[in-house]
Amino acid sequence: MESMQNILIVGAGFAGSVCARELAEVGHKVLVVDRRDHSAGNAFDLKDEHGILIHQYGPHIFHTNSERIFNYLSKYTEWYQYEHRVRGVVDGKEYPFPINRDTLNQLYSLDLDEKGAADFFEKVREPRELVKTSEDVVLNSVGRDLYEKFFLNYTKKQWGLDPSQLKAGVAARIPTRTNTNDRYFTDTFQAMPLHGYAVMFENLLNHPNIEVQLSTEFKDVLNSSREFDHIVYTGPIDAFYDFKFGHLPYRSLRFEHEHLADQEWYQSVGTVNYPNDFEFTRITEFKHLTGQQATSTSIVREYPTAEGDPYYPIPRDENEILFKKYKVLADQEERVTFVGRLAEYRYYNMDQVVGAALNAVDKILERK
Incomplete structure (x- = not known):
């Protein structure tokens, strides 16, 4: 050129x-x-009127396995080391998500070890010879009960479609674990711009x-x-x-930001999913993500919509x-x-x- x-x-x-x-x-x-x-x-992102650093358009958590890309962005920012954790609410109780061994033990009152968890998944899964849709992916992996508790209604809210109407790649992004690792991502580099x-x-x-x-x-x-x-x-x-x-x-999102002046923390982890309740999909509390210290806190609820700025193909x-x-x-x-x-x-x-x-x-x- x-x-x-x-x-x-x-x-x-x-x-x-x-x-x-x-x-x-x-x-x-x-x-x-x-x-x-x-x-x-x-x-x-910007500081809201209460001084809390928030993400205007919902949580953006940086993670990558590429040392090249992490080093590239490191030329333009310092980092705050952060590993994202998510909980999913089922019948009013919080469980680790993505589904891991602790999820199974807490949800079904079991005491599985790693092999026991693997055996559990093998027992409940509904094998699919051809995995074409997101429904196929989840049923093939964790079976119908976990599919209905954690995935089915969340997907309907997020995409406005049944999982059977979406390509497999949507659900394939979410792992299932037989260990107790409750990090949402397992990438080598996980951090937020300081x-x-x-x-x-x-x-x-x-x-x-x-x-x-x-x-x-x-x-x-x-x-x-x-x-x-x-x-x-x-x-x-x-x-x-x-x-x-x-x-x-495209699928769009509407964000409902809220500041809670009278409490230091709202929830136990960065993001809590609500697959079966409410019109919103999840609530994120920004101080978990940023490490910011403050006596009050700010959260955001996400409402998927058909209209608005394009977010997700x-x-x-x-x-x-x-x-x-x-x-x-x-x-x-x-x-x-x-x-x-x-x-x-x-x-x-x-x-x-x-x-x-x-x-x-x-x-x-x-x-x-």
């Missing part, structure tokens, strides 16, 4: 910000635009070759007099093409078929790179977005 090109990056989340920094580092002039009034995308995500993104975007324009629609920039040699687009791919083939389905075969129509167009673009969860219609974790962005930059720089 020729030196000192003008590059437009649409979106100031992980994908856009990492691309911006890497392209700026090798001399390109980069304009980053975002329709929101802040960078950091859905990872954006001063928050917003500060980390400020550091990422702090480069003389990077200009950031917030509260800006990218098509307004395209229609301006500025010219760009290349575009990195991280928004919804169907929006880029003005929904030519129709809207890609809905993993169904018909949606993949529609996405591929847009991807055919995207693959023909010589001056546009599509990267990120919305642009690639993929459920990426944060570290996966960073990896995808670094790979996208490599391909951009390879072009002559």
